[in-house]
Every structure is written in C-alpha cells, then in structure tokens.
Amino acid sequence: MPRPITFLSDYGNSDEFSGVCRAVIARICPEASVIDLAHGIRRHDVRQGAAVLANAVQYAPAGIHLAIVDPGVGTDRGAVAVSVAQEERILVGPDNGLLAPAIERLGGVTGAVEVSRSPVRLQPVSATFHGRDVFAPVAAHLAAGMSLGEVGDAIDSAGLTALSTPAATVEPAGLRATIGYVDGYGNATLLAAAEAAAEAGLQPGAGITVSAANRKHPASYAVTFADVGEGELMLYVDSSASLALAVNQGSAAERLGVAAGDEILLSPA
C-alpha cells in the first residue's frame, strides 16, 4: 500500500488548483489516499499555514505531508522534501518557513533534499503553479515508495529556512501577544501558550481586559463558548493549546478590529 498524503494549501476552494494537484497525484499513484487538511489558508499567509500544519499533522497518519503556501513561486526560493524523526514522515513544500514548526513538532530533520529540478517534476515547469508541476509529483512518488534521494539532491538541513515568531511577553500590565491568525469564524489565535496567561496573572473564570487597536474591551477567560453570553468576548485555550479570543456567535477579529500580525495586551480586569 502507498503511504497516505495529507494536503494543505492556500489555493482556496473555488478554483481548480487543489483539484489539479489531486489529479496529478492520482495519475502517478492511483492508490494513495489524499487527506485534504485545509485549502483556505489566507492567501500567501505562510505563518497561518505553518501553524495549522504543525497542529494538524500530529493527528494524521504517518505519511507524506504536502503543504503549499508559496508567495515566492517562480523566484529562486527553495523547494524541499524533508524527512523527520517521528514515524519516518516526510514533508514536501516550499522552503520559506512553512514547514518549520511541523518539522520541530515531529522531532526534527533526519534528511532533506532540494526538489526544484526533481527528475519526477512535470515539464515544462510553469512559472506560477509549482504545486502541480513540482510538489504534487514529488509527493506522489514519495507515497509510492521512492526515497528522498530519488526525488531530489541532498542539502544541508541547517540551511532550511526558519520561521520567525514574535514571542509573547509578560509585563507588569499583563500579557502582550501577537495575533497569529484568524480563522473563518473570526476567532483570533494568539502566538502564546496557555501557560503564559497564568504567568501574567490571568485566571480561568475571571474577568479580563483586552487592549487592541487603542481600545479596551471587557472579556472573560472562559473554557468553552457556552460559558459566555451571546455576543460576549472571551479568552480561551483553543483546541491546539494556544490562547485565543472569540466572540460567542460572533467574530472576535471584527469586534477588536484586528488581523494577523497585530499586537494585543491581556490584563486582569
């Protein structure tokens, strides 16, 4: 049996881009199962893609993990396949930091190859659709049993692009953190783990103040959506163990007027 392939991208769900990649995979390796993780990553948002991938991949069967959020397609940015310690999984995608948190979560690199000129690429390679021409064929051949060395040229894993992530900081006024990404419901995931809230004196069940875009908003530090009234703002630990802000039956991003990359401050009420 071929190994399963998970697939994440910012190709969206309207166009045929993810579908053409699935077609390419099915042509090369008809029996590989393809598990679509998400194709609605905000366009070109490498950080959101990286966070979603790192959280999702640990729930998936060990296999080939194809990920494409690629604002630099057509430039000289690298294209890689990387094997990791955990369960001999292999990640495939652009070398722009997208894969970095997942690689770390999965135990670190055990091997890496550059695949831009892979012998299994579809030629001629287009300037704008390396998902179809490079990444999908590489993933499909790896699923079918090829080794890393057969799909690309070995590179030094120390040279792989890292992803810089603004750290949350505990200050006298509270916890200062950056919004990592906003999901389709308007929930805003912070680049801060649950432990950081405790260090800043925030207690589950208590009231807090969220300072964002020069305004202060009352909120609760809750456990689940039903803990607050409809339309109320809450801080909670989301299903990937990150701090996040939500409005019950509404959009926290709209309420606060914030987007990915913005900084907020969480203070005890």
Add this chain to the structure above:
Amino acid sequence: MPRPITFLSDYGNSDEFSGVCRAVIARICPEASVIDLAHGIRRHDVRQGAAVLANAVQYAPAGIHLAIVDPGVGTDRGAVAVSVAQEERILVGPDNGLLAPAIERLGGVTGAVEVSRSPVRLQPVSATFHGRDVFAPVAAHLAAGMSLGEVGDAIDSAGLTALSTPAATVEPAGLRATIGYVDGYGNATLLAAAEAAAEAGLQPGAGITVSAANRKHPASYAVTFADVGEGELMLYVDSSASLALAVNQGSAAERLGVAAGDEILLSPA
C-alpha cells in the same frame, strides 16, 4: 472492508476543522472511505444540518453517518451513536436534534449509546473541538467494526433529543409556512411538503402571491428554473420534495428579505 463514513458539519471549508477530523479517521481506520456530504451548514444551524442530513443520507451507502453541528460543545449536552433499522446504519453526533429527522427517515432507533466518555476518545478531550476528540474517533472505530457497546454506554433511546419543526398550516388566505433554511444560491426551502400546496389551492403552472416581511411578491408555481424569466420569483418542489422559493439566476432570500425561521404566506394570485 471497513464501512464507509459520510461526514456533514458546520465547520466551513476555509479552516482545517473538517480536515483534522478526516486525519483522525484515517489514522484509526486507513481503509475507510470518507464521503464529505457538506461542511457549509450555516454555523450552529441545527435545523439546516438536520434537514440536509435527512435528505442526503438516503442516497449514501449504508455505513457510519457522522454529523456535527454543535453549538453546545463543551456543555453537558449528550454525544451519541445511534443505530437505525434501515441497513444497520449508525449515526454519530451531538444529541441536540441534529440526528432526529435522519433517524426517523431511516426507520427509527434500534440502539443508542452515550459517547462523551467513550474509551476510544482522544485524551485530553478539548473543550471546543469534540469533532476531533470524540466524534471522529467513535465514527472511525465503528467503521472498523466495533459494536455500539464498545464505543459507549447504552442509553434509553426514548431520551434522545427531538427536533421541533414548525408545521405548515392551510388557512383561508393560503399556505402559511416557515423557512427551514437558505442554500448557497439563495433558494429558500420551506418546512412544507408539496402536498400542502395543493391543499391550499396552489396549482403548478399558475400564478401565486408570496407575502413575506410585510410585502407581497408576484411569483409562479413552476417546475424548473427555466420555466420563469431571469430574475423572476418561483415556487417549486425541490429535489428533496419540499416546497421552495427561488429566483431564476438570483437569490430568493435577498428578494424577499427573509432568513431561516421566518414565516411566509403563499396565496393563489
């Protein structure tokens, strides 16, 4: 061979929520085929989810029918797996009425278990993502061959939550009905069967008047979209044998200014 799993939710198509559930299923039961019915149910709209599930499931192969529209996630609402008379199908989801119409359509309950603390759940169970932690693992193990008794504790099926549905009424002025849900095209499905139209004196091919939001709109009782001109309002029997309102190449919900739950009156012209 494992049994197939159909999957319906309000997780949307942008985020990774449905994808992570597919990943969990593939990890537990790699050979189960997962058939995505729809993930664009309006968020938290249990009634729309219930109607779509009941209509769709009868076209699907007998198997495990996973459905998640779960505004009460993290509260003490029940989580269930329910077997039905027809073809030994099993439905899995929150006990909030979502499964009720499908259960009835499939011949009624033959067994029910509570799965909130299922031995196959992923621990720790998060407060907000029971699709990943409870429902998907239960569905996957059932697909792989576990019995109801192995995934949960038997409960009295008489205690399962029903779904209240406002009945359509025939009045001297015509047929009064509630809008069940609005699809992505703006077509509004009524909580009324085709027979009710005849009882109220509405005849296919004839003109009718639709009263909605304190305004009256001329319309035709048509068979298919091409029976009326572009931009014209029509009543028709939709593909699930319910009465519905549509505008050819437009949105009936916008034209009428209505949403799910609103009441309308259909009268002969």
Add this chain to the structure above:
Amino acid sequence: MPRPITFLSDYGNSDEFSGVCRAVIARICPEASVIDLAHGIRRHDVRQGAAVLANAVQYAPAGIHLAIVDPGVGTDRGAVAVSVAQEERILVGPDNGLLAPAIERLGGVTGAVEVSRSPVRLQPVSATFHGRDVFAPVAAHLAAGMSLGEVGDAIDSAGLTALSTPAATVEPAGLRATIGYVDGYGNATLLAAAEAAAEAGLQPGAGITVSAANRKHPASYAVTFADVGEGELMLYVDSSASLALAVNQGSAAERLGVAAGDEILLSPA
C-alpha cells in the same frame, strides 16, 4: 478496479449538492475513487467550466470525467456520455458546450450516447438536480465497467453542442481579447494564447498598456508574480498557457473593473 472519476461542477462548496453526488457514486460503485477537480465554477458559467475542465483533465488519470454546469436543467437540453480517442476516457455531462473543449483536447469523439432516460438513472428524476439523478449514476456505472451502450442510446456525435469562443485579434493598436473567466484570486484569464501576444508586438519583460472599461492601465508583461511590486498589474502566461492578467497580492478584475465576457486591448507601452 473501477476506473477513477473526476468531478467538476458549479454546485459550490457550501451546499450538499456535490456531496450527494459523491454519495450516489459511492452507493453504486464503492471502490471508485472520486477526484474533486473544482466545485466553485461561477454559477451557470458554461464557458469557465469548459475551460477549467479542458485544462485540468489532461493532468488526471484516464477514467470517467463528470462535469456539471447546467443552467438548462429540466429543459429538453441533452444529457450525454461521450468517449474520446485519448486513453478511452469518457466524459459525462449536459450537452451545452461544457464538454466540447475537453473532447477536442482529448483527441475527439469516438462514441456518444444520450443519457436523459438512462436505464441507470434514479427515478423519479427531479426537475432540478440531474447531477444526483442522472449524471452521477451514469458516471458510477461507467466507472464500474458498463459500456456506453448500456447507459444510453447512441447519438450522432456531429450533433453535439459546440462552444463558441470569441477569437483574439491582432490590430494595429495591439491585441484585442475577451476575458474568459476570473478565478478566486481575481486573476483574469484571456481567451488568447501566448503566441498572440508576440504577434501583437508585446514582449516579455517590457511595459504594456491595458485598456479596459474605457480606462488605460500601465502594466508589465512578466513571468511570475514576484517580477512586479505589490499592487502592480501584470500580463503573464498562466499555468494553462493562456494569457492572463493579475495584480500581485491583489485582484486584476477589481482593478480593471472587468468580468468574464468583457473585451480588453493590450498595447505596447
């Protein structure tokens, strides 16, 4: 093994329409793999569906190619299954021009049958959802091994509906072309091949002027998105070898105020 089925439609990703078709296929032919190419074709846009299908299908494994963009559903328009020269592929869909460019790309017709009253259709056939009742069952039985003659009645392939496509023209002022369709990013694909640009004196790397909706816009004839600054308009050869207009990190359709069917003029700067 059954043959794989690719599936393209304008059913959108919110509703259950494509999911119900997948369910019908799985019930008839459980082992057929279904490859979703795209369901976000603009509603009723036969030309966009035809172009996307023709480009995508060549990347897919040989099999059954199901395509549904069907504004005339419920009228007397034909419903067909068509075999083509290349790899014994079979296309299934409405006879409204949707399949025509793919048929041509795949070597032309070798056999055609009318399937509106196919012996394998689901009865009663609804007036509005032939995807479920006609096209999906026909595709599934073909995947399972039925011959064309078993799913419909032979027709003369010369009578299949063609798709009229406005030709691009080289004029003294430059290249006049029609916008074929706009993708989810706002990129506008022209009904013009790359060669036409050269004939009109447009050179990759040089500046050009785009005249649209009575306004002139400066642009570059570039190779990839990174060749122009953020927010800049560019002409490029897209991944299906058509000329297209894009705005780096933005929407060309919005910038130009154009939609599918509009005519534009490309001139050397």
